[in-house]
Amino acid sequence: MKHRTRIKICGLTREADVDAAVAAGADAIGFVLYPKSPRHVDPARAGELARRLPPFVTPVLLFVNAAPDEVAAGVQAVPHALLQFHGDETTEQCLAAARPYLRAARMAPGFDLLDFAARHPEAVGLLLDAHIEGYGGGGKAFDWSLIPANVPCPVVLSGGLNPASVTDGVLRVRPWAVDVSSGVESAKGIKDAALMRRFCEAVREADSRLLD
Numbered sequence: 212m213k214h215r216t217r218i219k220i221c222g223l224t225r226e227a228d229v230d231a232a233v234a235a236g237a238d239a240i241g242f243v244l245y246p247k248s249p250r251h252v253d254p255a256r257a258g259e260l261a262r263r264l265p266p267f268v269t270p271v272l273l274f275v276n277a278a279p280d281e282v283a284a285g286v287q288a289v290p291h292a293l294l295q296f297h298g299d300e301t302t303e304q305c306l307a308a309a310r311p312y313l314r315a316a317r318m319a320p321g322f323d324l325l326d327f328a329a330r331h332p333e334a335v336g337l338l339l340d341a342h343i344e345g346y347g348g349g350g351k352a353f354d355w356s357l358i359p360a361n362v363p364c365p366v367v368l369s370g371g372l373n374p375a376s377v378t379d380g381v382l383r384v385r386p387w388a389v390d391v392s393s394g395v396e397s398a399k400g401i402k403d404a405a406l407m408r409r410f411c412e413a414v415r416e417a418d419s420r421l422l423d
């Protein structure tokens with residue numbers, strides 16, 4: 212059975228970038244509701260941008276150690292969103308919004324991903340990112356050999372991917388999905404349409420090679 216690797220593009224702030232990401236073939240669009248991020252949008256702005264998405268392209272709301280009322284405000288603005296918890300949230304905190312969610316894991320030598328997965332059994336997927344100061348969106352890759360073979364839920368490969376590296380990432384890790392922010396930007400929060408198109412083409416190139 213052929214696998215179509217899903218593509219999430221994260222950290223969008225502008226209408227034109229949302230439209231270009233959809234045109235490029237993104238399956239999911241991430242909005243960063245973390246006030247310290249240079250890509251931050253507030254819930255109302257995330258709602259405006261998410262309303263541009265056609266059916267079957269999923270809005271994702273990203274939080275870092277947000278208070279319950281902040282998560283609730285995001286969910287109210289984008290009710291059909293998938294949530295992404297990218298900080299130090301416990302399972303109980305992730306479950307409080309009663310919405311499906313991705314849990315980000317900060318990959319580094321010595322990090323026990325299987326133990327982390329066992330502590331987050333309700334996550335619909337684990338997003339594997341590099342461990343960086345500031346939690347995410349740093350454009351830094353991690354050592355993919357740290358990923359165990361038997362992760363018990365869908366893996367979203369993230370961290371420093373770009374059009375030149377993502378084919379290799381898909382072929383080596385075989386994730387359910389890939390996630391990119393910095394690698395398709397001209398500046399933080401400003402996406403480049405040509406880079407998004409090349410990124411999606413590079414994922415499809417990997418998928419076609421997996422058929423061989």
Ligand SMILES: O=C(O)c1ccccc1NCC(=O)[C@H](O)[C@H](O)COP(=O)(O)O
Nearest residue numbers: 221248346347348349350370371392393
């Ligand atoms: O984008 C941010 O500024 C950000 C801040 C804090 C936590 C997460 C953040 N972004 C997450 C992402 O955009 C991605 O899920 C992931 O970190 C990959 O980013 P990149 O390495 O830039 O491709």
